[in-house]
Amino acid sequence: LVKGTDSEGNTYWEIGHNRRVGVSKFKGTTLINIREYFTAPDGEMRPGKKGISLTLDQYKALLGAIPELNDELRSQ
Amino acid sequence: LVKGTDSEGNTYWEIGHNRRVGVSKFKGTTLINIREYFTAPDGEMRPGKKGISLTLDQYKALLGAIPELNDELRSQ
Numbered sequence: 001l002v003k004g005t006d007s008e009g010n011t012y013w014e015i016g017h018n019r020r021v022g023v024s025k026f027k028g029t030t031l032i033n034i035r036e037y038f039t040a041p042d043g044e045m046r047p048g049k050k051g052i053s054l055t056l057d058q059y060k061a062l063l064g065a066i067p068e069l070n071d072e073l074r075s076q
Numbered sequence: 077l078v079k080g081t082d083s084e085g086n087t088y089w090e091i092g093h094n095r096r097v098g099v100s101k102f103k104g105t106t107l108i109n110i111r112e113y114f115t116a117p118d119g120e121m122r123p124g125k126k127g128i129s130l131t132l133d134q135y136k137a138l139l140g141a142i143p144e145l146n147d148e149l150r151s152q
Contacts, residue, residue, distance in 0.1 A: 001140050011148050015130070015137035023148050030152060032145070034110060034128050034138065051128045052110050054091070056149070061091035062110065063142070064077055069108070072087050072099050073132070076106060 007044065018048075032059040083120065094124075108135040 002014040012022030018037045023030065035051025054062065078090040088098030094113045099106065111127025130138065 001137070001144070003144065013137075013141035013144065015141060016134040019128075019130075019134055021138055021141050021145060023145065023152070025152075030149065032149075034130075036128065049125075052095075052112065052126050054095075054110075058092040058095055061077070061089075062097055065089035065091060065097050066139070068077070068079065068089065069097060069099065073106065073108075076099070076101075 018045075024053075026053075030056050032056070094121075100129075102129075106132050108132070 004012055004014070006012055006022065008024070010022050010024045012020040012033075015021050015034075018039075019035070020037060021032065021034045023032055025031070031053040032055075033047075033051060033053045035053075036048040037045045038048045040046045080088055080090070082088055082098065084100070086098050086100045088096040088109075091097050091110075094115075095111070096113055097108065097110045099108055101107070107129040108131075109123075109127060109129045111129075112124040113121045114124045116122045
């Protein structure tokens with residue numbers, strides 16, 4: 001589990017090649033971002049177009065769905 | 077936890093207004109989709125632009141990051 005801190009000081013975890021889950025704040029609201037990144041010409045990693053920023057409520061709902069989702073995956 | 081089946085027969089769970097996590101198959105590969113939806117003019121819910129489709133490995137990495145992610149959220 002590779003953890004890092006981006007150029008804005010936000011913590012993220014790598015979940016695959018150029019994909020991260022991380023936490024950020026926007027206007028006082030905490031967001032959980034699951035997003036693709038790319039290497040910009042200056043060598044910095046920048047967020048790409050593919051991804052979604054979840055509110056805490058949406059993230060909690062995602063956590064709540066995980067047991068059933070895992071059951072679904074196991075049944076396939 | 078509201079669970080449903082979309083027009084392609086894929087299971088999903090609602091994680092917020094017009095947001096779903098669901099499972100699909102693409103060319104034999106299982107994908108876990110976390111995505112925004114919108115109501116099309118015909119009344120059907122269609123996938124929107126915001127979202128990401130994770131491979132099983134990326135989904136497992138996400139699951140692995142959740143304990144540390146939750147610690148980070150609690151520390152804020």
